Amino acid sequence: MGQERAVHVIRTVDLVKFYGNVQVLNDIDFVIGKGERVVIMGSSGSGKSTFIRCLNGLEPIQSGNIVFDGQDIGGNTERQWRLVRRRIGMVFQNYALFPHMNALRNLTFAPVRERLMTPDAAEARALALLARVGLADKAKSYPAQLSGGQQQRVAIVRAMMMAPEVMLFDEPTSALDPETVGEVLAIIQDLTSEGLTSIIVTHEMGFARQCADRIVYMDRGRIVEEGHPEAFFTQPQTDRARRFISTHR
Amino acid sequence: MSSPFDWSYFWSIAFLFLKGLEMTLFLAVICNALAVILAYVFAAAVHFRIRVVREMILFYVSVIRNTPLLVQIFFFYFGMPEIGVRTDPTTSGIIVLTLWASAYQTANLRGGIDNVPRALTEAMRALGLRPIDAFVFIVVPVATRAVVPAMMNTMVSTIKNSALLSAIGVPELTFVAMDNIAETYRAIENFVALLIGYLAIVLGFSAMMTSLERYLGRGYRR
Amino acid sequence: MNLSLITQNGQFFFHAGLMALFIFGASVLFTTLIAIICGTLATLRPAAIRVPIRLVIEFFRDVPQVVSVFFIFFGAPVFGLQLGPLAATILALSLWGGANGAEIVRGGITAVPHHQFESARSLGLSPYAIFTAIILPQALLPIIPAYAGLCNILMHSTSLAALVGVVELLKSAQIVIDRAAYYEGGAPGLTVYGFILFVYYIAGLLMSAAISWLEKRFGQSRAEQRF
Numbered sequence: 001m002g003q004e005r006a007v008h009v010i011r012t013v014d015l016v017k018f019y020g021n022v023q024v025l026n027d028i029d030f031v032i033g034k035g036e037r038v039v040i041m042g043s044s045g046s047g048k049s050t051f052i053r054c055l056n057g058l059e060p061i062q063s064g065n066i067v068f069d070g071q072d073i074g075g076n077t078e079r080q081w082r083l084v085r086r087r088i089g090m091v092f093q094n095y096a097l098f099p100h101m102n103a104l105r106n107l108t109f110a111p112v113r114e115r116l117m118t119p120d121a122a123e124a125r126a127l128a129l130l131a132r133v134g135l136a137d138k139a140k141s142y143p144a145q146l147s148g149g150q151q152q153r154v155a156i157v158r159a160m161m162m163a164p165e166v167m168l169f170d171e172p173t174s175a176l177d178p179e180t181v182g183e184v185l186a187i188i189q190d191l192t193s194e195g196l197t198s199i200i201v202t203h204e205m206g207f208a209r210q211c212a213d214r215i216v217y218m219d220r221g222r223i224v225e226e227g228h229p230e231a232f233f234t235q236p237q238t239d240r241a242r243r244f245i246s247t248h249r
Numbered sequence: 250m251s252s253p254f255d256w257s258y259f260w261s262i263a264f265l266f267l268k269g270l271e272m273t274l275f276l277a278v279i280c281n282a283l284a285v286i287l288a289y290v291f292a293a294a295v296h297f298r299i300r301v302v303r304e305m306i307l308f309y310v311s312v313i314r315n316t317p318l319l320v321q322i323f324f325f326y327f328g329m330p331e332i333g334v335r336t337d338p339t340t341s342g343i344i345v346l347t348l349w350a351s352a353y354q355t356a357n358l359r360g361g362i363d364n365v366p367r368a369l370t371e372a373m374r375a376l377g378l379r380p381i382d383a384f385v386f387i388v389v390p391v392a393t394r395a396v397v398p399a400m401m402n403t404m405v406s407t408i409k410n411s412a413l414l415s416a417i418g419v420p421e422l423t424f425v426a427m428d429n430i431a432e433t434y435r436a437i438e439n440f441v442a443l444l445i446g447y448l449a450i451v452l453g454f455s456a457m458m459t460s461l462e463r464y465l466g467r468g469y470r471r
Numbered sequence: 472m473n474l475s476l477i478t479q480n481g482q483f484f485f486h487a488g489l490m491a492l493f494i495f496g497a498s499v500l501f502t503t504l505i506a507i508i509c510g511t512l513a514t515l516r517p518a519a520i521r522v523p524i525r526l527v528i529e530f531f532r533d534v535p536q537v538v539s540v541f542f543i544f545f546g547a548p549v550f551g552l553q554l555g556p557l558a559a560t561i562l563a564l565s566l567w568g569g570a571n572g573a574e575i576v577r578g579g580i581t582a583v584p585h586h587q588f589e590s591a592r593s594l595g596l597s598p599y600a601i602f603t604a605i606i607l608p609q610a611l612l613p614i615i616p617a618y619a620g621l622c623n624i625l626m627h628s629t630s631l632a633a634l635v636g637v638v639e640l641l642k643s644a645q646i647v648i649d650r651a652a653y654y655e656g657g658a659p660g661l662t663v664y665g666f667i668l669f670v671y672y673i674a675g676l677l678m679s680a681a682i683s684w685l686e687k688r689f690g691q692s693r694a695e696q697r698f
Contacts, residue, residue, distance in 0.1 A: 056375060057374075058371055058374060058375065081374075082374075082377045082378075082379065083377065084377075085374065085375055085376065085377040086376075086377035089375075090372075090375040092368055092371065092372060092375075094368045095368075096366070096368040096369050096371065096372035097372075098369065098372075098387055098391070099391060099394075100390045100391060100394065109386065110376040110377065110378050113378065113382050113386065114377065114378065114379065114382070155372075158376070159375070159376075162377075253549065312668070312672060314675075315671065315672045315675030315676065315679075316627070316668045316671040316672050316675065317627035317628070317629075317630040317641075317671055318627070319537075319627075319630045319631060319633070319634075319641060320630055320640075320641055320644075320664060320667050320668055320671065321668070323641065323644070323645075323660075323664050324660070324661070324664035324665060324667075324668060327648070327660040327664065328658065328660035328661035328664050328665070329660075329661070330660075331658035331659070331660050331661055332658060332661065409533075409534070409535040409536070410535065411535075412535035412536075412537050412538055413535075413537055415537075416537075416634060423535065423537065423538055423541070426538075426541075427541060427545075430545055436545050436546045436548070436549055437546060437549050440538075440541075440542050440545075440546045443534075443538060444530075444534060444538075447533060447534050447535065447538065448533055448534075451533045452533070
């Protein structure tokens with residue numbers, strides 16, 4: 001589906017990544033179009049988290065290209081990556097909120113500190129985003145005073161403060177209690193529904209089926225299958241994907 | 250030796266002890282304050298892997314922590330004048346005690362910095378924060394909070410170790426007591442006064458630090 | 472630098488080093504005994520035992536080490552206890568170490584889960600057997616790092632003996648420097664005190680190596696016990 005779109009936001013070509021002598025990503029060719037929502041699935045150790053961490057330079061790659069907005073960023077220095085990361089938001093499995101700052105300051109700190117927003121503008125946007133995820137009354141709360149689901153919602157809007165062009169979600173609900181998974185997934189669906197390009201690594205089948213424009217299935221460091229969710233879930237092309245779907249249902 | 254404890258003598262030395270107490274408090278405040286400031290600078294230099302400087306700091310920390318403070322004091326006070334660095338006992342004492350304390354505080358801080366959760370450092374990178382901003386506003390506060398108890402222990406040790414400076418004639422509490430004993434041979438009154446002095450400082454400091462810790466911890470815990 | 476000061480007095484320094492080692496060994500031995508006995512007593516319920524021990528522990532923890540050395544050496548005669556410099560230093564360091572060590576042991580014992588006492592008691596073990604076979608081994612292994620830190624301080628504290636006149640490393644340095652200063656040039660202070668720092672530094676590294684070996688060994692056997 002994504003291939004026929006005119007604008008590629010991110011494209012990787014023959015991406016290769018090693019941890020020491022172990023090859024964790026093997027010739028990954030991947031494309032995501034503007035406004036597309038891609039869910040990456042795969043069993044643990046398949047390289048899916050590593051892959052999206054390469055896209056914003058948290059993990060260095062050994063060879064291949066990462067093209068973002070028409071430019072090859074695969075060989076970026078850390079300083080160059082910093083500028084890219086301001087345009088790519090990321091949400092982590094374990095929220096990673098700054099424990100000594102309240103929710104509001106968690107949101108406004110980076111954009112204000114790096115002079116990308118005025119304090120007033122940042123605060124206004126932060127309060128609006130908090131209200132949108134149902135946390136208007138928690139602006140002054142510290143992370144330790146919030147539940148896991150609430151912390152993750154704050155982390156999601158923190159990543160969205162600078163109006164990123166792409167959002168990366170690295171297993172955003174894996175660390176949550178089963179009861180709060182739904183609320184966080186609903187927030188993700190809502191926030192990305194207006195054409196925000198996003199790549200989501202998750203094990204949540206129902207969410208993937210309902211929400212994704214495309215499923216990418218990875219196994220042992222390779223993309224082995226990709227396609228529309230309906231096709232992927234009803235007629236998986238490979239044995240591995242079939243087994244994966246049946247065990248995670 | 251009619252009475253084991255001579256009250257009139259005890260009161261007569263009170264003023265001398267107040268002067269000693271003043272010096273001990275002065276050393277405690279100045280050495281601890283300078284040591285903590287230096288420790289942050291050293292820890293930052295190590296964190297940012299500044300070439301040569303990093304190795305020099307790690308070596309200094311290791312030497313200080315693996316040798317006796319008393320020998321360090323003698324090395325500085327009696328050795329340095331041989332290469333033209335001549336300072337009076339109190340200045341020498343401040344320099345050595347500060348360097349001693351800052352080595353331990355640097356080690357404390359480094360422990361805290363190394364234990365800042367990986368998830369947090371990645372979140373800082375993912376937000377595009379400049380390394381210096383991430384260090385100053387995220388790493389340092391998070392690390393400091395974790396090592397406040399250890400830093401307080403080091404501060405108490407620094408206060409108690411200021412007693413070693415009596416060996417080079419810094420007129421602090423212990424020096425006053427030993428000076429009195431050498432003059433009058435009245436040991437027991439002087440030791441009681443000494444004990445009261447140190448108990449007051451150490452317990453007072455601990456109480457102050459406990460309330461500071463509570464203040465810093467507010468809102469932080471659930 | 473005048474290294475002949477070191478080489479010419481090699482034997483003198485060697486004996487001084489042995490003296491420091493003896494002070495260290497004796498204080499560690501007595502520290503360990505006092506720490507285990509007082510640390511255990513401090514966990515007992517009767518206040519008549521617990522409170523005085525806690526007070527003595529608190530006293531030695533709050534007073535500078537050098538003050539307790541001076542106190543034993545200059546103050547003890549008032550109580551009719553006349554000790555030589557060596558015995559006074561060892562006693563003072565042992566009491567200081569024992570007080571701090573007792574606090575560590577007490578912490579280790581209180582950290583042993585209560586069900587360990589109960590299950591041991593339900594097996595019909597005698598209180599002595601419960602303590603020596605069940606509680607103490609579990610309490611001692613986790614406190615090795617703190618105990619090692621205490622030993623490290625005790626090693627440095629052997630230099631305090633110089634202040635009451637024991638010829639250990641620091642005092643030997645003073646003596647050599649005093650003798651040299653009159654007729655020799657160079658920088659005797661920096662050279663000789665630097666040499667003493669070097670000796671302590673090497674000894675400290677050796678001890679760290681020994682402790683991490685110990686930790687690895689006991690840590691391993693402990694990890695195996697878990698499964």
